[in-house]
Amino acid sequence: MRPTTTFTREKPLDFNTTLANLTSDIRASFFLTTNPTQVAHRQQQYERGIVQLSFLHNNIAHDFTSDTRTTIKAIFDAVNFNGLLHLSRWSNIKDLSDNSNIDWAATWNLFGNHINAKKTTTSFKHSILVSFRTKLMMDELPLMNNLVKRHPDVYKQEWKCVMCLQEQESWSHLWRCPHLAPRIAALIQETKSACVNLIKDIRPVLPLTFDNTWNSLSCWDLPTTNTNHVTFDLIIKGFIPTAFTTAISTVVNKKETSAIIDSVISVAQTVFREEIWSYRCDLFTEWEASKGITTAIKKSSSAGFVRSRASVNNRHSNSPSIPDRWKSWIAQAIDTGRPWLGFQIHINSLVASLVQHFIKF
Ligand SMILES: [Zn+2]
Numbered sequence: 122m123r124p125t126t127t128f129t130r131e132k133p134l135d136f137n138t139t140l141a142n143l144t145s146d147i148r149a150s151f152f153l154t155t156n157p158t159q160v161a162h163r164q165q166q167y168e169r170g171i172v173q174l175s176f177l178h179n180n181i182a183h184d185f186t187s188d189t190r191t192t193i194k195a196i197f198d199a200v201n202f203n204g205l206l207h208l209s210r211w212s213n214i215k216d217l218s219d220n221s222n223i224d225w226a227a228t229w230n231l232f233g234n235h236i237n238a239k240k241t242t243t244s245f246k247h248s249i250l251v252s253f254r255t256k257l258m259m260d261e262l263p264l265m266n267n268l269v270k271r272h273p274d275v276y277k278q279e280w281k282c283v284m285c286l287q288e289q290e291s292w293s294h295l296w297r298c299p300h301l302a303p304r305i306a307a308l309i310q311e312t313k314s315a316c317v318n319l320i321k322d323i324r325p326v327l328p329l330t331f332d333n334t335w336n337s338l339s340c341w342d343l344p345t346t347n348t349n350h351v352t353f354d355l356i357i358k359g360f361i362p363t364a365f366t367t368a369i370s371t372v373v374n375k376k377e378t379s380a381i382i383d384s385v386i387s388v389a390q391t392v393f394r395e396e397i398w399s400y401r402c403d404l405f406t407e408w409e410a411s412k413g414i415t416t417a418i419k420k421s422s423s424a425g426f427v428r429s430r431a432s433v434n435n436r437h438s439n440s441p442s443i444p445d446r447w448k449s450w451i452a453q454a455i456d457t458g459r460p461w462l463g464f465q466i467h468i469n470s471l472v473a474s475l476v477q478h479f480i481k482f
Contacts, residue, residue, distance in 0.1 A: 199447035265290035
């Protein structure tokens with residue numbers, strides 16, 4: 122009953138860079154401490170799977186003694202996450218992340234819940250949902266602006282949104298499309314009140330200041346040209362704003378906060394899929410039929426060529442210029458003794474399933 126996006130170690134490495142590059146990069150950052158007085162001590166530690174190493178970053182050695190497996194795992198997590206964060210499609214996410222506007226622990230927790238969802242649904246239905254949520258996160262819904270790139274011989278650049286005929290359909294257009302506005306307003310309202318209802322189940326009387334904080338969160342807003350805020354569409358993509366988690370955690374405990382976010386946002390994503398996306402797809406299919414765009418035409422289009430070129434670009438656009446931020450994360454983690462980037466959980470398998478999906482496109 123596991124989703125098809127199971128994790129293998131080779132794939133994310135293949136995606137980020139070559140294995141040889143990666144390992145030589147990691148190897149170049151380490152050296153064993155050579156202080157002779159510590160040799161006996163170190164050997165003893167090594168037998169218990171603990172090793173004393175120095176991690177070299179910007180010519181500063183960060184010494185640490187650690188269980189090797191955990192450390193190496195943290196490094197691979199950091200390298201993978203670094204790769205994902207520097208994809209061009211995530212440039213906005215990277216900026217928000219740099220300003221600490223995204224709660225990554227909550228974000229991966231939500232995504233992980235989808236991957237590890239209870240076996241109450243069929244694996245087929247489950248894998249469709251995982252795939253949909255992955256596409257949301259990776260900006261891969263077949264919106265007109267994406268279709269024009271994938272099948273330029275079928276879809277014309279000048280074609281407008283089939284629902285309002287005002288501008289080319291894109292993710293941000295979806296949120297300002299006048300035709301969808303009532304559905305979107307209802308989704309935001311329902312998401313907001315579902316959170317408050319769950320909070321009130323735990324804490325029936327909320328502090329007077331809560332309403333004000335809650336209503337002024339930027340995550341209830343629609344996307345604008347100001348990309349410094351985490352707006353509602355990003356929540357639907359699965360990115361949890363730090364301010365959202367913070368607001369809820371002022372009135373309930375950490376575990377309750379996490380449970381509320383997971384259940385409400387999962388439902389909000391499902392409602393988006395069923396009430397907004399499927400609705401749009403029905404209209405889109407009708408419109409395609411009126412244009413004579415059939416499944417056969419789509420299949421025989423230049424998709425294969427465009428896709429393989431796109432995937433080559435995506436793969437290599439991040440490898441030569443990708444900053445070595447993971448090194449400073451690891452260096453900080455060593456120095457402070459805290460998990461890199463504040464993670465409490467292993468994100469590798471989650472990032473890997475995104476990455477694996479990404480390879481298919
Ligand atoms: Zn529209």
